């Protein structure tokens with residue numbers, strides 16, 4: 410397979426890049442996703458919304474809020490680019506090109522939502538299912554572009570870097586660059602090289618390496634692991650944002666219970682019915698910053714052996730009000746026999762967002778020539794040590810556009826001929842991918858990361874995690890080399906690699922900062938909270 414631009418991943422970042430590249434009819438763009446349905450991604454899960462420019466808002470104010478959340482680690486030029494360009498692109502791409510109808514009031518004016526740690530109302534939303542609406546609009550647009558092909562059920566195995574993958578031994582004297590990827594076709598079971606002049610990694614997050622996560626099953630850190638194996642520089646991998654309240658039901662993916670419930674007076678209780686947040690944050694109690702609440706819940710669970718804590722909103726507001734104010738949460742909980750108007754909600758903290766990733770510049774270029782990374786898999790520097798709510802969809806939009814512009818401004822050069830790289834070698838395969846083993850190993854990775862690389866870290870816990878994960882990773886690599894491929898096996902291999910990347914980064918960084926918390930560091934650098942009078946009530950915080 411030969412294509413001009415290969416985009417790996419079809420969430421908001423990959424879809425935006427494809428759309429912005431499609432205007433150049435001379436280029437063929439191929440978008441791959443491992444999912445069976447092209448819209449299946451983290452992006453469709455986004456509930457709260459996407460940042461625009463509020464009525465009394467400026468780019469400078471948004472910049473200030475992002476920098477304050479980032480705890481001194483955000484890259485100012487990247488923040489400036491997002492704050493200035495983001496709202497313009499939202500208008501150009503999502504509203505004008507894709508025709509997305511964000512919520513408006515009776516006079517037809519956009520209704521801007523307010524979220525935690527934002528100093529202005531600036532969040533555009535479509536009910537509480539914004540991501541789903543965005544992806545539907547973007548995919549509809551892409552389906553009308555003759556030079557864009559979206560292929561589902563295609564799991565990328567590894568990036569093709571030349572001369573690493575060259576057949577010609579003399580190629581080692583040529584400069585290294587990325588030329589596409591080896592791709593596993595789930596239907597045929599075959600692996601094929603997709604050669605491309607430019608490769609764009611847009612594979613999203615890694616929440617599934619943790620025991621509890623708000624991320625869907627495809628967020629396995631595939632892209633981070635592939636880029637790392639190819640030799641790309643990775644940055645800030647230790648900064649994993651945990652959401653304090655996700656519904657505690659069996660399974661790894663947990664439904665997010667919005668911070669807005671606590672904004673409306675909801676109180677966290679132990680299973681014995683005791684409020685506990687005052688012990689952790691006498692000033693803010695249940696409205697303390699996300700990381701403080703998440704760690705408090707984790708600590709209560711750990712010390713008393715609780716499987717979860719409870720969030721009580723039923724005794725605060727009448728049933729009718731709750732049904733109207735939180736329709737999605739009410740309906741979802743009721744489906745699982747929890748009536749939030751009558752009983753407290755069992756909640757646990759859950760891994761939510763990867764602030765770091767594959768290091769890129771303002772154009773989405775990685776440290777490997779001809780390879781880009783955009784969206785959650787990348788580290789643009791916007792989020793620093795902690796992400797401001799609802800910035801991630803906008804980051805995918807901005808860097809999807811930046812990468813497309815950069816590719817369009819240059820020439821593609823001659824593509825690598827197919828004969829230059831080896832065909833996928835299937836000799837020596839002894840086993841079928843055993844689902845029992847895959848599930849067992851995945852569970853081990855998730856347990857290790859949750860307890861030793863999770864909300865509260867220490868030198869000892871991280872050393873243990875590295876030792877155990879390294880041994881597991883070695884075993885999985887050996888198994889991988891002798892086993893016929895499956896999507897699950899590829900996910901396991903990447904999860905093991907990604908868990909190690911996060912654990913090493915967390916071990917190396919001794920200073921607690923933002924969402925990376927080391928209990929053995931007494932000098933924590935916190936995200937700056939807005940002054941009390943500007944502090945926005947937790948009215949959203951879904952993102």
Ligand SMILES: Cc1cc2nc3c(=O)[nH]c(=O)nc-3n(C[C@H](O)[C@H](O)[C@H](O)COP(=O)(O)OP(=O)(O)OC[C@H]3O[C@@H](n4cnc5c(N)ncnc54)[C@H](O)[C@@H]3O)c2cc1C
Pocket residue numbers: 417418419420421422423441442443444447449450451452453454455456457458459539540563564565566611612613614623624625627628631632665761762783784785786798799800801802803805951952
């Ligand atoms: C519950 C929840 C609520 C959220 N709410 C908000 C919000 O309100 N506002 C906000 O800004 N952000 C929110 N976020 C975060 C935001 O949704 C994500 O950060 C963002 O959507 C990531 O977009 P992406 O394009 O980078 O990746 P994704 O949307 O995750 O897309 C990744 C793509 O890569 C593909 N892929 C992965 N691995 C492979 C492989 N090996 N081979 C082929 N394809 C592969 C996937 O199939 C998918 O198509 C939320 C996240 C969650 C989980």
